[in-house]
Every structure is written in structure tokens, then in C-alpha cells.
Amino acid sequence: xxxxxxxxxxxxxxxxxxxxxxxxxxxxxxxxxxxxxxxxxxxxxxxxxxxxxxxxxxxxxxxxxxxxxxxxxxxxxxxxxxxxxxxxxxxxxxxxxxxxxxxxxxxxxxxxxxxxxxxxxxxxxxxxxxxxxxxxxxxxxxxxxxxxxxxxxxxxxxxxxxxxxxxxxxxxxxxxxxxxxxxxxxxxxxxxxxxxxxxxxxxxxxxxxxxxxxxxxxxxxxxxxxxxxxxxxxxxxxxxxxxxxxxxxxxxxxxxxxxxxxxxxxxxxxxxxxxxxxxxxxxxxxxxxxxxxxxxxxxxxxxxxxxxxxxxxxxxxxxxxxxxxxxxxxxxxxxxxxxxxxxxxxxxxx
Ligand SMILES: [Zn+2]
Ligand SMILES: [Zn+2]
Numbered sequence: 001x002x003x004x005x006x007x008x009x010x011x012x013x014x015x016x017x018x019x020x021x022x023x024x025x026x027x028x029x030x031x032x033x034x035x036x037x038x039x040x041x042x043x044x045x046x047x048x049x050x051x052x053x054x055x056x057x058x059x060x061x062x063x064x065x066x067x068x069x070x071x072x073x074x075x076x077x078x079x080x081x082x083x084x085x086x087x088x089x090x091x092x093x094x095x096x097x098x099x100x101x102x103x104x105x106x107x108x109x110x111x112x113x114x115x116x117x118x119x120x121x122x123x124x125x126x127x128x129x130x131x132x133x134x135x136x137x138x139x140x141x142x143x144x145x146x147x148x149x150x151x152x153x154x155x156x157x158x159x160x161x162x163x164x165x166x167x168x169x170x171x172x173x174x175x176x177x178x179x180x181x182x183x184x185x186x187x188x189x190x191x192x193x194x195x196x197x198x199x200x201x202x203x204x205x206x207x208x209x210x211x212x213x214x215x216x217x218x219x220x221x222x223x224x225x226x227x228x229x230x231x232x233x234x235x236x237x238x239x240x241x242x243x244x245x246x247x248x249x250x251x252x253x254x255x256x257x258x259x260x261x262x263x264x265x266x267x268x269x270x271x272x273x274x275x276x277x278x279x280x281x282x283x284x285x286x287x288x289x290x291x292x293x294x295x296x297x298x299x300x301x302x303x304x305x306x307x308x309x310x311x312x313x314x315x316x317x318x319x320x321x322x323x324x325x326x327x328x329x330x331x332x333x334x335x336x337x338x339x340x341x342x343x344x345x346x347x348x349x350x
Contacts, residue, residue: 025051025349026215026243029313031342032058032067036117036222036250036264036316041066042344043117044316046219046246047106048191050211051349055189058109059207059219061122063344068102069095071345099125100132103139108188110180110195111143112221113204114150123155126164129174138173140188142180144195146203152177185210196232198223200263208232210241217350218245222316224263225288230276237277237310244350246342247273248316252324253293260289267328268296270314274337275299278306293328300335311350313342 033045045064049056058064103125112118122141128134141148156163164174180186182205185194190212195205198220206220206229216236220229236242250264259266265273272291275282280302286295317325326341333339342348 026211026213027051027209027217028056028347028349029217029244029246029342030067030071030347031315031344032071033063033121034315034317034342034344035322036248036318038063038117038120039319041070043121044221045118045121046315047102048209048217048219050190053189055105055107057188057191057193057209058106060112060118060221061109061125062117062119063121064103065099065121065125065128067344068099071347072098072102096128096132100128100134103128104133104137106139108140108142109175110193110207111141111147111151112206112219113143113200113202114147114154115202115222118221119151119155123151123161123164126162126167126174129164130168136172138176140178141175142178142186142193142195144182144197144203144205145179147205148177148179150202196229198226198229200224204263208236214241215243216241217243220245220247222248222250222263224260224265225269225273227276230273233277234279237307242310244311244313244348246313246315249314249325249329250316250318251321253296253328255321256289256291264316267325267332268293270339271296271300271303271332271337274303274307274312278303280306293331296332297335300332300337304336307337309338311338311340311348313340313348315342317341 028049028051030047032047033043035043041063043062044060045062045067046059047056048059155161165177166173180195182195182197185192192210194208198204198206200222204222209217218233233242248265249267249270251259251266253266253268256266268291272282282299314329329339
């Protein structure tokens with residue numbers, strides 16, 4: 001017992017010193033769709049699992065099916081258009097099998113909010129659960145009461161699509177909606193998941209996902225400038241438990257007014273948000289609408305020490321702003337911030 005006790009003390013000393021985080025990836029995140037809008041079957045959807053585990057959770061579900069086909073194994077649909085009907089059918093069968101297998105290991109879906117670029121693929125993949133290995137399974141779908149209520153009323157309301165919370169039967173539906181109140185952690189596949197509200201035109205949440213050893217991944221969906229999430233994230237950062245975060249960056253910095261009006265961020269506003277995580281105020285009373293790239297470039301170097309090796313995955317770029325946002329992020333990254341634009345089908349481990 002005494003030896004075990006010392007091992008636990010040693011483990012927490014290592015955690016406190018950052019040694020555990022530095023060398024041991026705990027999570028794998030597979031971006032199944034990354035854009036803040038639809039292009040080439042590539043909109044907000046992320047598969048997360050603890051490394052070494054077989055099952056995971058889906059964070060948003062804009063384009064899970066095309067993301068699985070592109071990101072997990074080879075894309076068997078690519079040759080179908082030029083193949084004979086018989087071989088096209090075989091390719092399609094293989095694609096369906098691949099998607100069903102991935103979904104079989106996806107034990108729950110967490111939705112940040114109800115906007116279409118985060119849920120349209122969720123609705124359209126439902127028929128895959130009616131036959132084959134998924135038949136008879138029920139997947140829990142978590143979100144705020146407002147988000148789930150909006151989906152029930154609109155997508156699953158009957159006029160747009162069927163109600164798969166009652167199909168094929170009320171006793172064994174394809175999905176079960178489960179309201180997740182803020183700051184109320186639940187455990188799924190060994191991961192502890194907790195939501196906190198962020199700022200968006202509709203209620204939207206960020207998810208803190210903790211692995212069994214206490215390491216945390218923060219998934220921030222759509223948000224404008226916000227506060228509460230940074231208070232919690234900051235204490236996790238100080239405890240050396242925050243491994244990585246994903247956060248949106250929708251428009252180029254010259255579009256600050258549009259971004260703020262629609263509840264989004266620009267690269268400059270992203271740095272302004274990260275300053276809250278770092279515990280450093282932007283250093284001026286500049287309103288967020290006038291916080292441009294020049295001010296962000298002055299602020300960015302001041303954040304490097306506080307953020308350390310924290311990996312920051314940038315998501316949800318609007319397709320039309322992609323090149324501009326990437327250019328700006330590259331300039332801000334020169335200060336030493338780890339800003340990584342994730343790509344569909346390219347897993348990251350941390
Ligand atoms: Zn969105
Ligand atoms: Zn949105």
C-alpha cells in the first residue's frame with residue numbers, strides 16, 4: 001500500500017511539473033469536417049477518443065459520413081463514378097460498412113449548438129442505423145435544452161425529416177436526446193464531459209473533456225468573445241492539465257464587425273480571447289470591433305510564456321476566408337503561439 005501511495009504522489013508531482021503532458025499523448029482527435037459552412041462535404045465534426053481506447057465520442061456532426069470516408073482508411077467512393085454498376089455497388093457497400101463500423105464505436109454525440117453546419121450530417125446519417133450492425137442500437141445525443149429542443153422542432157419535426165428519436169420504435173429509437181445542463185459532468189467511454197456556455201446568436205456551449213488521468217481537451221465550437229470558459233480553462237492550464245483546445249476562427253481580421261455581429265472570431269480576436277486564458281489583459285481599452293491584426297501582433301508575444309506548449313487547433317474557417325485566415329494565423333504564429341489549422345481526415349494526438 002505504501003509503495004502505491006508513493007507512486008500516486010510521484011504521478012501528481014509529474015503532472016504538476018508538466019512532465020506527464022509533455023511526453024504522453026492522451027487523446028486522438030480526428031477532424032471529420034472543419035469548415036464553418038459546407039464545401040466538399042467538410043463542415044464541423046470531430047471524433048475524439050482516449051488513446052488506446054476503441055470507442056469515442058463525436059463533437060458536432062456537420063459532415064461525419066464524408067469525414068469518416070476520407071479520414072478513416074482509404075476513400076472507397078473515389079473510383080465509383082467511373083466503375084461499372086456492379087463494382088460501383090461494391091464500392092458503395094464497402095463505404096457503408098466503413099461508416100457503420102466507425103459509428104458503432106461512436107458511443108455518444110455532443111452538439112455545441114443547433115446551426116446547420118454542425119448538425120446537417122447528423123440528421124442525414126440516421127438511416128444508416130436502421131439496418132446492419134447499427135440496427136437496434138441507440139446513440140445518446142447530448143446538448144443544451146435549447147439546442148436539442150430546436151432539433152426536435154425543426155429537423156426531426158416531421159416536415160424536414162423523420163423523428164429518429166421515435167424511429168424505428170419509441171422503445172428502441174436510433175437516438176436518445178439527453179439534456180446536459182451546464183457544469184454538470186457526465187462520463188462516456190471513460191471520458192468526463194462538461195459543458196459551459198459561450199457567446200453566439202443561439203445558445204452554444206464549449207465542452208471540457210477529461211481523460212482518466214485528469215488530462216483535459218477543450219472543444220470550443222462557435223463563439224464570439226466570451227468569458228466563463230476562459231476562467232475554467234485558465235485554472236486547468238495552471239494545473240498543467242489542459243493539453244489542447246480547439247477554437248473557431250471564421251473570418252479575416254478586417255471583417256471584425258461581421259464576425260462580432262454573427263458571434264464569431266477573427267485571428268486578431270482569437271488572440272484577444274487567448275489573452276484571457278493567459279491571464280493577460282489586452283493592454284488597452286480598444287473595443288473588440290477595432291481590435292485588428294496590428295494590435296494582435298503586439299499582444300501575441302506576451303501570451304507565449306503563459307500558454308507554454310498548449311496546442312491550439314483552429315477550426316471553423318469560412319470557406320471563402322480560408323486563405324486570408326491562414327495567412328494571418330501564420331503571421332501571429334511567428335510570435336511563438338502554437339496555432340494549428342486542422343484538416344479533414346488528418347488526426348492529431350496530444
Ligand atoms: Zn458554425
Ligand atoms: Zn453557429
